[in-house]
Amino acid sequence: MSHWFEHTVVATGRLPLFFLLVAFVATFLFIRVSTRMIRAQVSWWPGNITPGGLHVHHVVFGLLAMLLSGFCFIALADFDTPVANCALAALFGIGSALVLDEFALVLHLRDVYWAEEGRTSIDAVFVAFAITVLFLLGIHPIGFVGEFDDIARGDDTETAIAVGVVLALQFALAALTLLKGKLWTGLLGLFFPPLLVVGAWRLARPRSPWARRRYTTRPAKLDRAVRREERYRRPIVRWKIVVQEFVSGRFGVPAEPAPLPFVPTEGERAPGLATRAANAIRWRRLKRRLEFVPLWRLPLVLVALAVVLGLLFVALDDSLGDDDPATAAVTGFDSGTTATLLSVIAGAMVTLTGLVFTAITLAMQFGASQISVRVVPMLQQEPIMRWSIGMFLATFVFASIIALDLAVDGAEAEPVVSTGLALGLTLVSSVLFVALVSRVGMILDSSKLLLWIAGQGASSLRRTFPVSASRAERPAVARTHDVPAIADGESTPIVLRRPAAEGRVLLAIDLRRIQWLARRWGVTVIVRVSIGDFVAQGATLFDVYGRSVRVRPHQLTSCLIFGDAGSPAASPTAALQAISDIALKALSPSINDPGRAVQAIDHLEDLLLEIAPVVRRDDSHVVLTRIAGYERTWGDYVSIATDEIRHFSGGSAQVQRRLRALLHTLIAATPAEQHPPLEARLAALDDQARREWHDPLDLRLAQATDPQGFGSQWGRTEPAPPLVVEPDDTGSAHPTDAERPVD
Structure with a gap:
């Protein structure tokens, strides 16, 4: 390797180019990791550079680095300075990476870094990387580094003309290939000219x-081009998107688009191939995330793997002789001690497996009876449960196989490698046991459980409503029942004929694919079900208006995901419902724990504050022109989060005060058009308080606004004034009377 590097890079004078490539790749990977950490809001990461509130994009630093290195290259051009050349090349590579990483921002003149248009930046980086690698390997376009200088200086005019014609033909073919939309073929064809002939x-x-x-006037050719694009290019684009998102993070294609109503437009355009491929990848990821995984599947796989590994390692230990370094290092090997150790490991794993089953059973019973029935499916789908049971059983089986082999072979057996692996599996099982105890403790601790559910809901909210700089605030659109006639003629119903084995609760809808299918078939589709609905057998899923000859019902039903219960990871609505259920269980007569209900309202307030702006700016309906359905409004989210709790809060001034504080906080944080549902619920709280509290003092206390429930006598709508401590003459500190907080 060192000889190749010396011969190919150093001896040919390409060392500065090598430094440029290394700096380019390292900077691009670093800046992508940095932006992903900022996007994930990691607390210990520095974050964006915002002096005086101005967000300075890293493309600015890239431009400065490129200008500085370019100027220094020109200034030092007459000097033999290989070290300076390498340093300046690295600086130029750093600047190039920073600039190309925000190439889409420069191209669109707006911040589309995490939007779908941001993929252009990754394409630009890949192109620059490929070209730099080719130059580093000594592969370059013909005539780029002076191959024809001798011909140009000679007197052979015919040869010079022939060379000029060849170069002109090469660049003409490259231009034609690029005009045909084949970027990679056109660029790589400059290095490998036969590709230009194929592309053109x-x-x-x-x-x-x-x-x-x-x-445009040749529909046959256009149809062939479309079919070829679908057949050959779509799989390539799909894998390209996978690689892009592995390196740079996920872009703004929603995993679960919200159901939106029908908005007729003229001149609708079909989504691009890259958009459809990205949506297909998102849909598969969401389907895997929401898929019901049986508790026994992973343990069975791990046990089977343990059997195979046990037999293989027994054969491996038998094949290792005394002269082998793996066994020669072990002195004083005692087969009896090893058998005892393996027996202890096997017995401990059986005990841990029993403890796991006991812990899961108790956690499910406690969760269903004391917290909410929605906790049970969440606990069942926790990966740590399956991994713990599987690893404990696998370690037990592996240790038993090694112990059995030791018992059969007696003193002749020396299972050194197998025993080491058994000890390693025991260590992993111990770590999993600690993680399992922590997870069960989280389930039993309502505050941690609420925090986890709220986090899942916030993540699903960001997937459902991806933030994009191109989104603008738009007025609310009409729902299905507000549209008198969506399409002419009779409809063709698509019903649920084969209920899913996982359940009948609708968890997700792939509206982007439904839109594409509707456009392809030339029909209009009305979605009759909403996320979270229980769909009975024979219920209508879709109504199709238009020519239904080309409609394939199984393709429409494949755009739905069913399960046994709504998951907070599927939609923010499910998270609101789960948190509200916990509050309702706490307010039930058998539990009567208003403090837990107040904790639930805290997280409901947090989620509603995140939902309010994204619901207001969502504009997905702009492209969903062939789908009608029900759109959840801001009032729907407020109703899910507050109405049931308000109904069950009778007799608990603490919950009513906290609920009132939630509504006041939302009114202060939202624009006027989102106030009506909040003000209506404040009025309902006032009426409820007057009906329940007849004593003037109790009525006044119940109508107070208190973010802590009973954190003060009369409540407050603003944060408490600060407690300022000043030293007195004696040197001791005391709060001033004017600045003493008053409840």
Whole structure:
């Protein structure tokens, strides 16, 4: 390797180019990790650079680095300074990475870093990386580094003309290939000219400038181009997106688009291939996340793997002789002690497995009876439960196989490697046991459980309503029942004929694919079910208006995910319902724990504060022109979070005060158009208080606004004034009377 590097890079004078490439790759990876940490709001990461409130993008630093290194290259051009050349090349690589990482921002002149348009930056980085690697390997376009200088200086005019014609033809083919939308073929063809002939000869991509200019009057060619794009390019684009998001993070394609109503538009455009491929990847990820995983599947796989490993390691230990370094290092090997150790490991694993089953059973019983029935499916789907049971059983089986082999072979057996692996599995099992205890403790601790559910709801909210700089605040659109006639003619109902084995609660809808199918079939689809609905067998899922000859019901039903219960990871609505259920269980006569209900209201307030702005700015309906359905409004979210708790809060001034504080906080944080549902519930709280509290003092206390429930006598709508401590003449500190907090 060192000889190749010396011969290919150093001896050819490409060492500065090597430093440029290394700095380019390292900077790009670092800045992508940094932006992903900032996006995830990691507390210990420095974050954005915002002097005086101005967000300075890293493209600015990239431009400065490129200008500085370019100027220094020119200034030092007459000097033999290899060290300076390498340092300046590295600086230029750093600047190039910072600039190209925000290439989409420069191209669109707006912040589209995490939007779908931001993929352009990753494409630009990949192109720059590929070209730099080719130059580093000594592969370059013909005529780029002076191959024809001798011909140009000679007197052979015919040869010079021939060379000029060849170069002109090469660049003409490259331009034609790029016009046909084949970026990679055109760029790489400059390095490998036969690719240019192939790219220029074959059909153009459907959305390329060449196709828009030449194929509009040739529908047969356009149809062939579309079919070729679907057949060959779509899988490549799908894998390209996987690689992009592995390196740079996920872009703004929603995993679960919200159901939106029908908005007729003219001149609708089909989504691009990259958009459809990205949505398909998101849908598969969401399906795997929401898929019901049986508790026995992973333990069974791990036990089978333990059997295979046990037999393999027994054969491995038998094949190792006394002269082998693996066994020669072990002196005084006692087979009896090893057998005892393996027996202890096997017995401990059986005991831990029993403890796991006991802990899971108790946690489920406690969760169902004291917290909420929604906790049980959450606990069942926890990966730590399956991994713990599987690892304990696998360690037991592996240790038993090694102990059995030791008992059969007697003193001749020396299972050194197998015993070491058994000890390693025991260590892993111990770590999993600690993690299991921590997870069960989280389930039993209502405050941690509420925090976890709220976090799941916030994550699903960000997936459902991806933030994009191109989104603008738009007025609310009409719902299905507000549209008198969506389409002419009779509809074709699509019903649920085969209920899913996982359950009948609708967890997610792939509206992007439904939109694409509707456009492909030339029909209008009305979605009759909403996320969270229990769908009975034979219930209508869709109504299709238009020519239903081409409609394939199984393709529409494949756009739905069913389960046995709504998961907070699926939608923010499910998170609100789960937290509200915990509050309702706490307010039940058998539990009567208003303090836990107040904790639940704390997290409901936090989620509603996140939901309010994203619901207001969502504009997904702009592209969903062939789908009608029910859209959850701001009033729906407020109702889910507060109405049931308000109904069950009778007799608890603590809960009523905290609920009133939630509504006041939302009124202060939201615009006027979102106030009506909040003000209506404040009025309902006033009426409820007057009905329940007849004593004037109790009525006044119940109508107080208190974010702690009973943190003060009369409550407050603003944070408490600060307690300022000043030293007196004696040196002791005391709060001043004017600044003493008053409840």
